[in-house]
Amino acid sequence: MAKRGFDASQDHDDAVPEPSRKTTYFCSAQQCRLPGTIRGVCNHHWVGATYDWPRITQVLNDMAPLIAEINRARATLCSEASNQREAVSGHVQGQARIEQYLSADQLAYMTVKPAKTYETWVYRLEVLVTAAVQMVMKTRRTPADVNHPAYRDRVRAAQIPGQAADFINEGGLSV
Numbered sequence: 001m002a003k004r005g006f007d008a009s010q011d012h013d014d015a016v017p018e019p020s021r022k023t024t025y026f027c028s029a030q031q032c033r034l035p036g037t038i039r040g041v042c043n044h045h046w047v048g049a050t051y052d053w054p055r056i057t058q059v060l061n062d063m064a065p066l067i068a069e070i071n072r073a074r075a076t077l078c079s080e081a082s083n084q085r086e087a088v089s090g091h092v093q094g095q096a097r098i099e100q101y102l103s104a105d106q107l108a109y110m111t112v113k114p115a116k117t118y119e120t121w122v123y124r125l126e127v128l129v130t131a132a133v134q135m136v137m138k139t140r141r142t143p144a145d146v147n148h149p150a151y152r153d154r155v156r157a158a159q160i161p162g163q164a165a166d167f168i169n170e171g172g173l174s175v
């Protein structure tokens, strides 16, 4: 009878422990520096098909100063420990910091009717980033795309009796 089970010769007590890896929450698309908030990827990579990912990453890297401002605004607006003056009027200095990185069209969008609050201002920055990403995106993933994780979830749920209805009731496909 074949021997089964644990092979003691494979046990290496003296093995050097692996260095602990720092946990990060960055988007798992290569070299993307945004938080991976949806299944480990950022919202931009989430909606793009994987063959568009390098182009999307390139746009996001090119817009790094804007993304730094977006992250800064999120941190400031979401923490009670942040500087209150900055939380109210951070967009004034923010605008001065990013102007050199904006095209004429982008600058007009930001300044023709200037945003009155930090929240509105940073929302507009996000619009600029999203618009630039969509320019390079050939196709958007949809739930109908069989490679889309939401589609895989629907198939998986449909295979488990009683779960498909719950899943659909919860609006599990909204992306």
Ligand SMILES: [Zn+2]
Pocket (backbone or CB within 6 Å): 027, 028, 029, 032, 033, 034, 041, 042, 043, 044, 045
């Ligand atoms: Zn990303």
